[in-house]
Amino acid sequence: xxxxxxxxxxxxxxxxxxxxxxxxxxxxxxxxxxxxxxxxxxxxxxxxxxxxxxxxxxxxxxxxxxxxxxxxxxxxxxxxxxxxxxxxxxxxxxxxxxxxxxxxxxxxxxxxxxxxxxxxxxxxxxxxxxxxxxxxxxxxxxxxxxxxxxxxxxxxxxxxxxxxxxxxxxxxxxxxxxxxxxxxxxxxxxxxxxxxxxxxxxxxxxxxxxxxxxxxxxxxxxxxxxxxxxxxxxxxxx
Numbered sequence: 145x146x147x148x149x150x151x152x153x154x155x156x157x158x159x160x161x162x163x164x165x166x167x168x169x170x171x172x173x174x175x176x177x178x179x180x181x182x183x184x185x186x187x188x189x190x191x192x193x194x195x196x197x198x199x200x201x202x203x204x205x206x207x208x209x210x211x212x213x214x215x216x217x218x219x220x221x222x223x224x225x226x227x228x229x230x231x232x233x234x235x236x237x238x239x240x241x242x243x244x245x246x247x248x249x250x251x252x253x254x255x256x257x258x259x260x261x262x263x264x265x266x267x268x269x270x271x272x273x274x275x276x277x278x279x280x281x282x283x284x285x286x287x288x289x290x291x292x293x294x295x296x297x298x299x300x301x302x303x304x305x306x307x308x309x310x311x312x313x314x315x316x317x318x319x320x321x322x323x324x325x326x327x328x329x330x331x332x333x334x335x336x337x338x339x340x341x342x343x344x345x346x347x348x349x350x351x352x353x354x355x356x357x358x359x360x361x362x363x364x365x366x367x368x369x370x371x372x373x374x375x376x377x378x379x380x381x382x
Contacts, residue, residue: 164279167235168209169370172269176289176318177220177228177256186220186254189288189318190230192358193218194246196366203239205371213237214370215278218249221265223258224296230255233276261296262287262341263303266313270306283309284344284369288316288352288362292336299340312344316365319353 175189196202197216206214218231231248235241269285285306293299306313315337331339337349348368352361 163277165215165235165277166211167213167215167278167280168206168211168282169214170273170276170278170280170283171214171216171369172272172285173216173218174262174265174269174285174287175218175220175230176260176291177226177254178222178259178289178291179257180259180291183254185290185318188358190249190252192352192362194249195359196363197236198239198242198246199363202363202366202370203242205367206236207238208371211280215276215280216245217272217276218245219265219269219272220254220256221261221268222256224261224264226256226258226261227265227268228255229272233272233278235278258295260289260291260294262289262293263299263301264296266299266302266306267297270309270311273311274309283311285311285313286316286365286369287313287337287341288318290318291333293340303341303343307343310344312347313342314348314350314365314369315341316350316352316361318358319351 173193175193177186181189206212213235214237215233216236217229217233219227220230221227230252231245234245236245265287266285273283296302303313315334317334317337319333334349334351342349350361350365350368352358
């Protein structure tokens with residue numbers, strides 16, 4: 145009986161994989177919605193990601209893929225128990241689908257609260273990808289934030305679990321005016337993200353600051369993730 149059950153499960157798994165919608169990338173945007181982000185900054189992030197996704201450059205990069213579509217979900221994170229889907233999974237393959245995603249993103253209410261559980265956000269992102277109905281050769285979690293991991297599971301464990309499952313984790317460090325926020329051990333935020341957060345093939349850190357507005361940084365980041373273009377500030381993959 146056990147062999148029969150395993151055979152049935154394997155058939156079901158094969159059937160699910162066969163019916164999964166193919167995409168070039170399964171992308172989780174995991175944006176900082178914690179207490180350190182005020183309403184204007186939250187709006188800046190959302191509009192920046194939406195504008196980047198709607199840009200002709202990013203749409204062209206998507207169209208140039210083997211399949212010409214990506215699967216994307218937008219998450220905001222706060223404390224360990226506060227990770228929220230702001231815009232659920234969409235397939236983006238043209239300007240109309242990007243505009244629909246952007247409209248929902250700009251209009252959604254704020255949900256996250258508490259402080260900086262990047263580790264819980266990574267775990268949440270892994271679960272979203274594992275439960276979706278897409279199948280792509282690359283699975284990416286894109287963390288943007290203005291501070292280090294504070295609560296929740298150890299970041300090293302969440303990161304290791306994601307990498308073991310074939311994910312790439314990239315990061316976008318948001319610098320405050322006058323320089324970057326420092327982590328608890330004094331490293332610049334982008335260095336902390338490079339050391340503790342990112343990992344997987346081609347993993348990198350992008351920076352948003354006074355000279356690189358968030359929308360520009362987000363566009364560069366999406367181009368790098370979708371097509372390997374861009375000019376992000378790269379750090380060694382882990």
